[in-house]
Amino acid sequence: MLKIKDLTVNVGTKEILKGLNLEVNAGEIHAIMGPNGAGKSTLSHVLSGKSGYEVTGGSITYNGKNLLEMPAEIRAREGVFLAFQYPVEIAGVTNVYLLKAALNAVRKHKGLSEVDAMDFLTLVKAKTKALEMDEKFLYRAVNEGFSGGEKKRNEILQMAMLEPQLCILDETDSGLDIDALRIVADGVNALRAENRSFIMVTHYQRLLDYIKPDFVHVLADGKIVKSGGAELALELEEKGYGWLEQA
Amino acid sequence: MSISWLDDIRTQAKNQFEKTGFPASNLEDWRYTNVSAIAKKEFSVAKFVEDVDFDAVESGSAFHFVFVDGYFREELSNLPESITICSINDALKNHANLLQSKFNQAIQQSHGFIDFNTANFTDGLFVHIPKNTILEKPLQIIHIATQAAILPTRHVVILEANAKAELIEMFVSPEKYAYLTNSVSEIFVGENADLTLYKVQQEGENAYHFGGTYVQQADNARFTHHNFALGSLLARSDIVSDLETAAECELNGLYLGSKNQHLDNLTRINHLQPNGISREFYKGILNDQAKGVFQGRIVVAENAQKIDSQMNNRNLLLSNEAEIDTKPQLEIYADDVKCAHGVTVGQLDEKSIFYLQSRGIDEETAKHILTFAFANEMVDRVTFEPLKVQLAALLAVRYPMD
Ligand SMILES: Nc1ncnc2c1ncn2[C@@H]1O[C@H](COP(=O)(O)OP(=O)(O)OP(=O)(O)O)[C@@H](O)[C@H]1O
Ligand SMILES: [Mg+2]
Numbered sequence: 220m221l222k223i224k225d226l227t228v229n230v231g232t233k234e235i236l237k238g239l240n241l242e243v244n245a246g247e248i249h250a251i252m253g254p255n256g257a258g259k260s261t262l263s264h265v266l267s268g269k270s271g272y273e274v275t276g277g278s279i280t281y282n283g284k285n286l287l288e289m290p291a292e293i294r295a296r297e298g299v300f301l302a303f304q305y306p307v308e309i310a311g312v313t314n315v316y317l318l319k320a321a322l323n324a325v326r327k328h329k330g331l332s333e334v335d336a337m338d339f340l341t342l343v344k345a346k347t348k349a350l351e352m353d354e355k356f357l358y359r360a361v362n363e364g365f366s367g368g369e370k371k372r373n374e375i376l377q378m379a380m381l382e383p384q385l386c387i388l389d390e391t392d393s394g395l396d397i398d399a400l401r402i403v404a405d406g407v408n409a410l411r412a413e414n415r416s417f418i419m420v421t422h423y424q425r426l427l428d429y430i431k432p433d434f435v436h437v438l439a440d441g442k443i444v445k446s447g448g449a450e451l452a453l454e455l456e457e458k459g460y461g462w463l464e465q466a
Numbered sequence: 467m468s469i470s471w472l473d474d475i476r477t478q479a480k481n482q483f484e485k486t487g488f489p490a491s492n493l494e495d496w497r498y499t500n501v502s503a504i505a506k507k508e509f510s511v512a513k514f515v516e517d518v519d520f521d522a523v524e525s526g527s528a529f530h531f532v533f534v535d536g537y538f539r540e541e542l543s544n545l546p547e548s549i550t551i552c553s554i555n556d557a558l559k560n561h562a563n564l565l566q567s568k569f570n571q572a573i574q575q576s577h578g579f580i581d582f583n584t585a586n587f588t589d590g591l592f593v594h595i596p597k598n599t600i601l602e603k604p605l606q607i608i609h610i611a612t613q614a615a616i617l618p619t620r621h622v623v624i625l626e627a628n629a630k631a632e633l634i635e636m637f638v639s640p641e642k643y644a645y646l647t648n649s650v651s652e653i654f655v656g657e658n659a660d661l662t663l664y665k666v667q668q669e670g671e672n673a674y675h676f677g678g679t680y681v682q683q684a685d686n687a688r689f690t691h692h693n694f695a696l697g698s699l700l701a702r703s704d705i706v707s708d709l710e711t712a713a714e715c716e717l718n719g720l721y722l723g724s725k726n727q728h729l730d731n732l733t734r735i736n737h738l739q740p741n742g743i744s745r746e747f748y749k750g751i752l753n754d755q756a757k758g759v760f761q762g763r764i765v766v767a768e769n770a771q772k773i774d775s776q777m778n779n780r781n782l783l784l785s786n787e788a789e790i791d792t793k794p795q796l797e798i799y800a801d802d803v804k805c806a807h808g809v810t811v812g813q814l815d816e817k818s819i820f821y822l823q824s825r826g827i828d829e830e831t832a833k834h835i836l837t838f839a840f841a842n843e844m845v846d847r848v849t850f851e852p853l854k855v856q857l858a859a860l861l862a863v864r865y866p867m868d
Contacts, residue, residue, distance in 0.1 A: 267824050270816075295826035307821040311839025317825065320835070320867070324826035361821075378826060 220245045220416050221266075221286075221385055225275035227441075228258075228265055235261045237441035238277070243385070248417045250427055250452060253438035254460050260304050260419045262438070263389040266295045266418075267301035281385065293319075296328035298384030302374035302391045304420075309361040314373065317361050318343055318380050325381055346379045349409070351402050367394035375406045386410070388419045392426040404429030424456040436462055479576075479584035488578040495577070496678035498759040498791040499702055500731040504675050507802055509646050511586050512536050512615035527852045528606040528634065535610070536588040536617035548599060549631075554590030554620055564594060568622050572652035572680040574708070579676040583650040587620035590810050593631075594624045595655075601631035604850050611639035611647060611673065621651040625659040627684075632850060637677070637697070639670035644699070646674040653679060655687040655713075662690040664853060669698035669858075671725075681707035683715065685739075692848055693719040693748075695729045702730040711739040719748035720863065723756030723788070728761035732844045737770040740800075746777040749844055751837060752788035760792040764807075769820060770798040777807040782814065782840055784833075834865035841865075 221243040222303075228236035235258045243249055251259055265272050266279065268291030279286040286294060309317070323333050334342075347354055350372055362370050371391050378386055388407070392400055405419070407430055419430065427449065435451040436443045437460065444463055445451065488505055489496040531551065532542040538553035545551050550561065557565045573580060591607055611617055614752055625631060647669060649689070655661045669675045675698045683689050692739040695701055707715050721729040735744045750758040760779045781790045794807045814836050822832035841861050848854040 269820055269824075282668055291820060291823040292828045292832075293824050295824055301824055303821070303824075307815075307817045309818050309821065309836070309839070311843055312835055316835075317822070320822075320831075321825035323868070324828070328826070376861070381825070 220282060222278075222280040224280075226265070226279065227275045228261060229273040229275050230261070230271065234275070236265070236443055239438070239442055241436065241443060243416045243418060244418055246413045247434065248411075248419065248430065248432045250432040251418060251438050252422065252433045252435065252452065252455055257438045258441045259438050261388055263301055263304070263387050263418075263420060266294075266387055267291060267299060292324070293328075295381075295383075296325050300378050300381060300383035300386050302371070302378055302386070302388045304389040304393070306362050306370040307355045308363045308365075310363055312361050313358055314361050315343065315357040318357075318377065321377065322380055332382050343380065346376055350376055350379070350406050352376060363439055368396060368399045371395055372399060372403060375403050379406060379410060382410070384415055386415065386417045388417065388421075390420055390422065392423060400425065401429060409444045424452050427452050439463060469562070472558065472569070472652060473721040475570055476585050477814040479581040480578070483578060483581040483585055486578055486581070488582070492603045493577070494865045495732060496759065498761070499700070499728065500703070501674075501700070501702070503700070504646055505647070506866070507644060507867045509610070509614070511588060511644075512613045515612065516544070517612070525726065528604045531591055531605060532836045533589065533607070533609045533619060535613045535615065536619045538589050538591070546601060546603070546605065549596065549601060549744075550592070550594035551605075552592050554587070554592045554622065557592035557622070561592065561594065563621060563647045565592065566625060568652060568654060572649075572654065572682045572708075574680075574706070575862070579648055579702075580650055580678060581733070582616075582619055583618045583648050583678075586616070587618045587650070588692040590620035590622070592622050595629040595631055598628045599626075600629070604632035604634055604853075606634045606636060606796070609635070609637045609647060609649065611645050612641060614643045614645050616646045616648055618648040619650075621649070623651065623653045623661075624812050625655050625661055627657040628659060629656060630660040631853075632664075634664040634666065634853060635677075635848070636666045636668070637675065638668050639673060642672055643670070644674065645670070647676065649677045651679045653689075655681065655683045655689050656682045658686040659684070662692075662849070664692045664694070664848065664850070665696045665703070666696070666853075666857070667698065667701055667703070668696050669701065671697065671699060671700045675701035677701075678704040680704070683707055683709045683713035685711045686713060688714045690700050690716040691718065692844070693731065694844075695719070695721040695731065696860065698727065698729075700728045702732070704732050706734040706736070708736045708738055709744070712741040713739075714742065715744040717744075717746040718844055718847050719749070720841055721748070722749045722841065723750070723758050723759050724753040725756060726754070727756045728759075728762075729756070732761045733763070735764045735775070737764070737766045737773045737775070739767075740769065740771045740773070742770065742773050742775075742776075744773075744775045747844075749840065750779075750781040750790060751784065751841055752781065752790060753784045755785070755787045757789045758791070760790070760794070762793070762807075763795040763797060764805065766796075766798045766800050766803050766805065770800050771802045773803040773805065774799065775803070775805040779809045781811045782837065783811060784813070784837070831867055834867050838865040838867060839861065
């Protein structure tokens with residue numbers, strides 16, 4: 220599904236990603252861990268098409284296509300979804316409006332008709348309920364005045380509505396209380412499917428107790444420096460990252 | 467018809483206008499707006515025309531008072547019966563004393579457009595709402611322009627104590643050619659009375675517009691204004707209010723300029739007595755080579771203690787060639803007051819655009835969604851639902867979102 224080869228990325232003149240390799244197949248869950256400033260969000264942003272990053276080398280192939288050539292909105296319509304580490308507040312645009320506009324954009328791209336207004340409401344209410352969110356959130360401006368945890372939950376609501384193929388979760392677990400973490404994890408698990416893959420950036424083993432990854436990678440200084448199975452996360456929890464750099 | 471008290475006022479105004487003409491840009495209040503193009507057009511005052519080729523206005527939710535080229539058209543109107551309402555020419559005959567006692571009383575400082583109006587108005591609206599009377603539906607005052615001429619109208623609106631009303635001024639034209647609307651309103655909001663006034667300026671694309679609204683608020687009177695400046699080539703709007711004790715004034719505004727439009731908004735809130743409250747919020751969006759002007763001044767007189775006043779002006783500049791001159795001013799002579807003002811001028815937020823794109827929405831639509839949202843904040847303040855719907859639809863045409 221996704222193949223990242225020797226990816227190098229600059230911000231300004233500073234090299235942030237320094238030859239990153241990663242392959243994600245359909246149905247897999249990959250966890251990416253690593254110290255602050257290693258480049259995890261940079262990778263997430265580059266995958267989703269955010270401007271301000273200069274790809275100086277390497278390639279990203281998504282479903283056989285060159286992902287780097289696609290504008291951000293096309294990536295989204297093709298099924299790439301980023302749950303932001305810091306979701307943006309958008310005054311004056313309600314959640315329900317965004318959800319409908321986004322869903323219709325994706326449907327149109329797939330050659331489907333616009334979603335029926337009643338069907339949409341039924342769907343969005345069901346998803347809201349599944350994430351134990353108050354329906355009132357639908358009619359509030361996107362993320363405006365939401366608490367940190369509410370914002371993260373709202374990202375998962377959008378993800379659940381759009382049913383993407385490649386879900387990138389950038390520290391979705393940070394800022395969630397214990398109950399919210401379980402609810403969000405249930406939401407993610409409910410989305411698991413044969414043709415859907417996940418990249419989860421996290422600092423904590425706790426999330427991985429709920430969503431068991433197939434692979435765990437350590438991203439340090441712009442590269443994947445170690446990969447392993449779910450047990451690698453436990454090892455990292457115990458030892459930190461220092462031993463990797465020495466190795 | 468000749469009425470001596472009015473003749474005197476008109477002659478004086480005529481002489482003054484002959485001396486000074488339309489305001490020159492060396493005057494402080496006119497430094498951002500050059501109106502010399504209007505004088506060069508050599509318009510004459512509009513003539514009455516019998517035939518009107520204009521769709522009848524949808525009635526039902528509001529009363530209507532219709533002007534065509536500055537002349538009241540009773541046959542197109544639909545008037546309330548609970549209040550006194552007639553053309554200013556009728557009022558000169560039938561309500562002469564009341565009219566004389568109010569005429570020119572709300573205007574503290576005149577200028578060329580007002581002088582011209584006083585000297586030349588063809589017609590106007592006279593409204594008198596008696597004590598304790600609530601106008602049951604909003605009154606829509608519709609100005610339709612169909613001639614390449616000057617359309618001067620003069621209006622006097624009086625709300626007695628505890629009266630309540632909603633008025634909507636609309637300026638429209640089916641035509642593309644140049645004309646000058648010149649509309650001057652004097653408004654008297656009595657003790658504890660409550661007036662909401664909407665202005666929707668949708669003049670033709672080559673039109674010039676001057677609209678001046680001069681308000682006197684008695685003790686505890688409430689005045690709420692919503693100013694939507696959408697049309698015309700060059701428009702200037704004056705909103706001036708004088709507040710007595712514990713009066714409340716709320717001024718909202720939205721100016722949307724594109725192409726080479728020039729939209730100038732001047733407001734003055736004069737707190738003359740203590741305990742008044744004023745809230746002012748103007749927003750502007752300027753595209754292409756459009757130019758916006760916001761000149762807001764709040765004056766708190768020496769004995770006007772305990773004033774609570776806020777003024778805000780926020781602007782979106784959506785092109786490199788668009789321009790805004792914004793000048794909020796607080797002039798405070800009292801010492802125990804709570805006054806604040808703020809201005810912002812900016813572009814659309816890149817992070818927000820990207821956020822929407824990351825959800826599958828293309829960049830142009832994302833920008834329209836954010837621009838619509840910025841403008842719609844002012845439309846949301848409209849409490850008369852049919853007008854709110856109409857304005858939101860206008861925004862959606864400007865900033866298409868699908
Ligand atoms: N616009 C920018 N200008 C300058 N430096 C930047 C910019 N964006 C990112 N960086 C730098 O790139 C490095 C990687 O940042 P990134 O946000 O990808 O880290 P991260 O691995 O997600 O860290 P964290 O775990 O703290 O979220 C950091 O040193 C950061 O300061
Ligand atoms: Mg990060």
